[in-house]
Amino acid sequence: MSIKDRYVLSREKRLTTISHYDGTLGGLWDELTGQEIRQRVRTFTQDSYSEIQYALHLLGSIRDTAIVVHGAIGCAASGIYYNVKDDGAYWYSTNLKERDTILGGDNQLREAVLRAQEETGAKAVFVVGTPVIAINNDDVSSILLELEDEIPVPCIFINVDGFKTKAGINGCDVVAHALAKYVVKKAPEKEDFVNLISMTEKKADVEAAKELLTTVGVRANVVGRFSGIADIQAAGAAKASVVLDSDEGGYFAELLEEGYGVEYIQTDAPIGIRGTRHFLEKLAGGLKDEALTERIGDYFDREQEKLKRYTGRKRLDGRRVFLHTTVSRAKVYARLIVELGGEVAGIAVPYIDPEIKEKLAALAKEQPELPIVVAGGQPYELANIVRRVEPYFYLSDRGEFAFLDGTDVIPLPLSGISTVGYDGVAALANRIEKLLKGLERAAGYGSEPTIYKETWLKRSSNWYVKQEVR
């Protein structure tokens, strides 16, 4: 893909991304290294995040923007929460009715875009697609072209429909492509800052990463979640880009490199002791900044003493932890679990492809028999797998734990804390300690019965999967 392309191809077509696998890490490694990637299809699925939700989650946190969700009122429902929580974009719905599915929703779109800009003074208006307008083949681009003369700000179509990809993260790619192509400005010369790219992170993690860079004397320009339009416009003037999660934001960084000559410095996610060090050292190396390398060295020395308090006590005490996160983060969390005295019991990731699998190379070599499941949501599969793997903790940055009902597995949520940087190591260690003590006290917390049948929970978790017929 290139920044010159009008739209982004789905991850399945671009990267042969798969959204189902259930087996061992070694088996997955072999499969993704082979000639043909096998797409598997679930014959039973549970509702999950589509690319529309990912796109809205990202756009909803960008300040000075208006989002027009072009579809039925329910397509914008997530905005009820993001609107209150993120204090970012202004949300509009074209509120399409049955008649509009027959006659088209052009007039509603025109009205919504015009009023969105007029009422909010947004510096960019994003029109987000839905299945209704995709099936109806509404020509959104032509309408936006017509409106160009009437609106003094970029008005951009986010071409998602929710049925062309099973990897919801594709919605972030579509947004990244639109931002890089239509919002970022060319700069005559580079300035002294780096882009810090975030696609799905929570605010605490973005702020912690920015703080980490500030501590070692690097000026960071947040791009993506929790940025403003001015920050995104300025991204073309950066010396380089780093990404908080390269599975998610790597595509944006590549476009900035291709379109604006902003070097993409590939790093691990700044999580855990080694992850944080890798992040900073790679950045300094990429920038060829010796003074920065020196400052980072001093920073490590200062932090090492503090960190011993957390790593020395080995809070996890040999306990087995199942990780549920992206591949990039799984790599650094796996190391962090070991640093805290634990053992990785298994991994669940929402998607994987031959390129990003490389991040699990070391783990695949060390633990080829490690259970791994690729599933966007699908808690019925996770309910089955945790019964087989029997971890002590289930660490997840996905926020859903109800499928642990009926088991003794302890959910380890990351809500309310940031695990970024060295402070993140301390925060996770403290969370583990407080969680164990809290549950020990909370005798009434108890357990809920599972919603799943025993017959399913005892079956192979691959039971409802078939090979895709080409």
Next chain:
Amino acid sequence: MKKSIYGPRFGCALQGALDTLIEIDQVVPVIHSIAGCGVSNAIAHRTGKVDTGRINGMAVAGTNVFEKQVIFGGGSRLREELKNATKVYKGELFVVLNSCESAMVGDDIIGMTNELSDQGFQAVHLENTSGFKGIAYAGYEQVFTAVISQLASKPDADSAGQEEHEKTVNILGILPGTDPYFRGTLDTLTTLLNNAGLKVNRFFGTPDGVAQLQNITRADATLVFSKWGYVPAKKLEDQYGIPFLYYPAVPVGAEQVERLLTELDELLGLDQDRLQALIAEQRQRFAYYYKGIRQTLISEFVFRDVAVVGVESTVLAVGSFLRQYMGANIKAAIVTDAVARDDVDIPESGLRELAEEVYETSDTGEIRRTIESNGIEVLLASSLEKPVADLLGIPFLSISYPVTDRIILSKSYAGVDGAVSMIEDYVEIVT
């Protein structure tokens, strides 16, 4: 009038139907749509920080249709989904929800649901829950009309004549999900009606929810507490001869409770000793607490110009009580669930007699401008209106969906205890 909406505050018919279904124990909803239709609504409900239902969020079965099914049809995908759902979930009743995508493609959800019924499973289809066919509240209405048509047992002719027949009433019009107080309100009404000697089909928050759905046509009467319960109640009357009493809002305070009980007595003939004792107890209880705050109402001078924002039933319930007992002038009643209907003639709510001005809009921008231009002194609304209250520097209480600033589990403004809660909350913010 603008057709687009700024700051949406509710979802679509599919999402409203889902809100309804997940709160009925042992119901297994199956969404036939692209991925995300239900999850999007589950994200919205995070505002309340309270778990909804038994099977919720990403645990809800969904066909997650892909490009291939959009082009060639998704009927067979739904068939395999239903077959497998019966093997994965514990549950008694499977309900299939149609979506924008499947309606536009023309998938045969009725046929697929019937196949499941033919195999001995209890199954219901909701063919009109496409998002473009209605707002969330309409989804509630569709669940109950579908249940009455497709699931409910035929009334037992013999039971009516039995002397020991225990009188049962259905409660309709209290909507899960979009009514933050639905749990507490149902508890309050159930307790009240039980104390009057009646059995109650409340459907939500009870382990026998599916049995109550099946028995909805065997009830002696239906009580309706918002316009969204009117159509199913009328259907019960037209098809099964079950009379109903329609109230556009829940009763708040002793006087409205007494009216409800008296009208029920006229309809069903209740045990007089029991009824009179209950009415007296409710009166005494309310009077006791109201006396406790009466002087404060004068000394702290709580008589204010108030705006109430929410669905019609909430605006009426809260507004009429505040007017009668707190001396509030309802300067603006802003109704967020107004829908023009030509399929049914629902009686007037009486809102226009309550408020100086009545506005009908769910557009957050219009609502804010209306509040700003009306000289409002107190604002009772959803959390989406909190910024305008802050801007104007006026007291604010979140009373309608979405509520983000407090946790609501059993709290309710219905009945006598609910009225006392209302007094506490209102006086606290205005003094």
